[in-house]
Amino acid sequence: MSEPLLSVEGLVVDYQLPRGQLRRALDDVSFNVLAGQTVGLVGESGSGKSTIARAIVGLAPITAGTVTLGGGAAAAPRQSVQMVFQDPYSSLDPTKTIGYSVAEPLRVHHGRELGAQEVRARTEQMLESVGIQASAAKLYPAQFSGGQRQRIAIARALIVKPKLVICDEALSALDLSVQAQIINLLVQLRETHGISYLFISHDLSVVEMLCDEVVVLYRGRIAETGPARAVSNRPRHPYTRGLVAAVPEIDPVARAASRATRERLRKPVAPAPPLEDSCQYRHRCVFATEQCEQSRPALRLTDGPTLVACHRYEEVARDLDEKAESEIPAMTPQS
Amino acid sequence: MSVATPAVLENEADAAASVSAVAPKGILRTIVTSKRGASALVYLVLIFLACELAGVLTSGGPNVQNLLAVNQGPSIHHLLGTDELGRDLLTRILYGGRSSLVGIAEALGALLIISIPLGVIAGYVGGLTDRIITRGADLVMSIPVIIILLAVLAIFGHSMTTAMIAFGVLGSAGVTRVVRSAALAARSEAFIDAAKVIGVRRTDIIFRHVLPQCRGVIVVQAALFAAIALGVQTGLTFLSLGPAPPAPTWGGMVADAVSQFYVAPWQLVPSGVVIALTVIAFGVLGDVVRDAIADSHSAGVAGGRHRVRRRPDSPRAGAAPEGALLAATGLSVAVGADSAQTFLIKEVSLHVGFGEALGIVGESGSGKSITMKAIAGLLPAGVAVTEGAVWFEGTELTTGGADAYRSVRGRGVSIVTQEPMRALDPSYRVGRLLADLVRSLDGCTRAQARECAIELLGRVQILDPEDVAQRYPHEISGGMAQRVAIAMALAGKPRLLIADEPTTALDVTVQAEILDLLRRLQQDTGMALILVSHDLGVVSEICDRVCVMYAGEVVEVAQASELFDQPMHPYTRALMSANPGSWQGGQLSTIPGMVPSPQDWPVGCHFAPRCGYATDACVREPIILRQVTATDQARCVRAEVLSAELSRTPTEVRQ
């Protein structure tokens, strides 16, 4: 297999808090993104997804571990890795035309060799390819809807032909119907430009649709990882179970099953204890035992193609699946 | 200013938080388009030109004496009269203005050269640099300005230039701090991160992205400072601390006039008026720009100054529908003055029964929030109900004015919004906020209210209510804040809770918890619920009945199970298949295009431009909402045909 495009190894990030304290935002996180692959990072807010993205592009301090770009991305990292941010309202400078914003990366990296004319031509072409009229280049962000702004942000990320595009909750602020449009756009651009995505979301159903691999994070540690379909169809970690069951369902049968799982997993909300050398999910886990308190579960291979960090995932599976097997419709076996 | 559209109304609220600067050409345009600003600007330009062209506009110099015409009033020879040496006052004002304006320019120059770079660097770089600069600024701000100025004048032999530069330097400390705050705010904007990721150099980020964010506050500070500088300059010359006597200065003229006050009181008028007007003009400029910045922060609604009126001939839509707790009948809401009215929602009718849960679904811009605000009497200024009625337990609310709403709000109808944090005053602890609310509703004692607050927090399933009550809103998470907001909404034991996108800003896991909570509360208390969302899945989690809205109209209403089983309107169907939850591999089906703005609503079916099944019959005339099946109403001329046809294609609907 070829060298990975992005390789994250044992990444630890500590943020400096006001009174000299440290907050561990990431604790020993490793994963790879291969060329042409889309990898999803899932977890609730504060789980460290954005921190991973920020560490990759150099916006977060790395305490330990490495972030390595390979597969041709190493030569020009600034150009090879681009990012699309969550908030379409604040990620474009309100005082600049969208033409300016989209062309900015091009000017930064190729300003010398490309004339103004060429920059303008490429900008307009890029805008068209994300579904924005070229004539809109002279308008300001305030004149666009959230979905349109996200298209513009995508155009800005793609204009320098990056190898990897990090989408940090790029869909979360949008309507479902607009999300669907952007998802299709991302898929289409992936095919035409041959890019890889690191796709960050708190919503597993979107990740399942777009990603080959998924990494589920909880409090800065990986809870579960593997092929996206396998993880969402057969989640092993109690946290991933909860994530899957949290997706609102229109279908009444699926809805009842999810609700039952949520009931089974419900535990009164308690403040999070320090991470320590124990399971980072123990305070919210209905399956927690003494062992979970005393040792940190390692990521280990399951009977399927996924890796999970839970001491008791077999028992968890037995407990939840016995009841749910009959209720959850059409669980496709992992491929 | 264009008319606000619902899309703008809904999105603008989010946008406002991040757009911290007036748009580029904005500042000049802001000034010119406001009457006050334009007058001030015109005045300043005229004064400037007049002073510059003093030699052309007047004959003879400022010091030409005519002892035959001393202390005169205005006349054809001396438009503004003469002083005690018979010098023409107009000429002296214009020549004197030169030194005043130069003085202002010197002070401003010094001020800006120092404060902009220091402020931007302190704010953007932060850390030790920031601390050193702000401490330095604090130090300078504590120096008594007037003493320094007097000292400077004494040392530099009455050099006004040195004095004004010194004044600018001293004033820069305060402005540095203001610019620093603006730069600090800009630093945390996502587009700054975006520029870093792109690889833009630090200096370019500062010049291209940070500085433009600060432009507004810099203009404000400069204008206000110019006004002060003029005052100081005039004061110094009044005390003859500036250029030696025959040279004309505004302050000197005031001094001369004061000495002649009993002989020729008129003399005080020309110089006094010019000085006052100039100071005011600078002040006004600053104010206008500052107001514009403040407006861009608040979710300003276009058309706010117009009064929208109910049409005199508008139907009041009969009587209250039987058996409904709340009903809207033929409700239309518009923005803009009579002549240029634009409807934001048109003839919306819906009702909620006692204890029922109604879902309202549609994309942003379809008018969901406007409908809810109209029902709760919370429409923003400039937007009003023009037709139709809102009935709560048989009482009509829209014609009863603010009082009618006040009597039902809180106790009858409560509302929870997408941004719980906005509902929580950041300066009070959560417990205090709740207790105050309980007291204002019940008039109970402080202790009772406190107890009540704790109990409410328990009811929204907060494990340790005592602890949460002690926290400030910024110390709790988004999901917790939404629980607190729901607790506040429950305080008056409402019979109807309106939840407008209550989970849109939350993680899926937290969303599921909040929805479970709402469902349980609704079942336990028997209150009715209206749940608004763009996500059919969210609505289906709770609601008995669902109302689908599109471009200001209700397009389908049905029991939830039937609606999802067999949607009758193509829009409902399209929404369902765009839901990632219904994805079955391959391309996700989408709805092409966007919700049209109200000014662009088609005459016929509003959905026609995006509908794959539109025919001629769809675009000819407005489509009515009609009973399509026994339990389903839809606004589509082809509903029956399409529904029969499409339910045979299995990929469209989830089986």
Ligand SMILES: Nc1ncnc2c1ncn2[C@@H]1O[C@H](COP(=O)(O)OP(=O)(O)O)[C@@H](O)[C@H]1O
């Ligand atoms: N600049 C910062 N300073 C201190 N703590 C931070 C900072 N940014 C993020 N954190 C903390 O780091 C953790 C991970 O945050 P983040 O990566 O933003 O999560 P996510 O993207 O999954 O929502 C959280 O506990 C968050 O509060």
Ligand code: SF4
């Ligand atoms: S290790 Fe223990 S606490 Fe952690 S998820 Fe597994 S069972 Fe729960």
Ligand code: SF4
């Ligand atoms: S009326 Fe015509 S255009 Fe409108 S939804 Fe029905 S089929 Fe489509």
Ligand SMILES: [Mg+2]
């Ligand atoms: Mg994040």
